[in-house]
Amino acid sequence: MFKEAFPYQKDVLALPVTDLDVAAQWYSKAFGLSEVERRHAPYPTVILARDGVQIGFAINGGDASQDGAAILVSDIHRARKELEANGIKIGNWRVDERDGQKLQVFFVVAPDGLCYYFHQPV
Structure with a gap:
């Protein structure tokens, strides 16, 4: 169901967190x-994956409240149902228009402050 992930800032494999084990457990259960x-260098990092899409979390001093990722999915309705079944609060279910293309979208803000923009072309 996950097709691609794009970072808001610099690197989707180094989203800032303060505890790798807590992040790995939460994202495993939730997503x-x-x-x-x-990885231990250049900073402690854990890489997680689903459907061939990788997302990484790192103790790199970044501000989680200013970062996150856009996640392209193949079935936005299924993604929403799955996340809600995992106890995740979904926000801003809406249609966006970007570069002339309509996208069904929703947001998830994780406990660590990272924000995720789930989207699928309509």
Whole structure:
């Protein structure tokens, strides 16, 4: 269901968090991601994946409230239902228009402050 992930800031494999284990547990339960790699340099990082799409979390000093990712999905309705079934609050269910294309979208703000923009072309 996950097709691609795009960072808001610099790197979708280094979204800022303060605790890698807490992040890995929450995103595994909430988003259905699985841990695929841990790195120690240039900073502690955990990489999680789902459907071939990787998202990483790092203790890099970044501000989580100013970062996140846009996640392109193949079935926005299924994504919403799955996340809600996992106890995740969905925000701003709406249609956006970007570059002449309509997108069904919703937002999720994780406990760590990272914001996610789930979207699918209509």
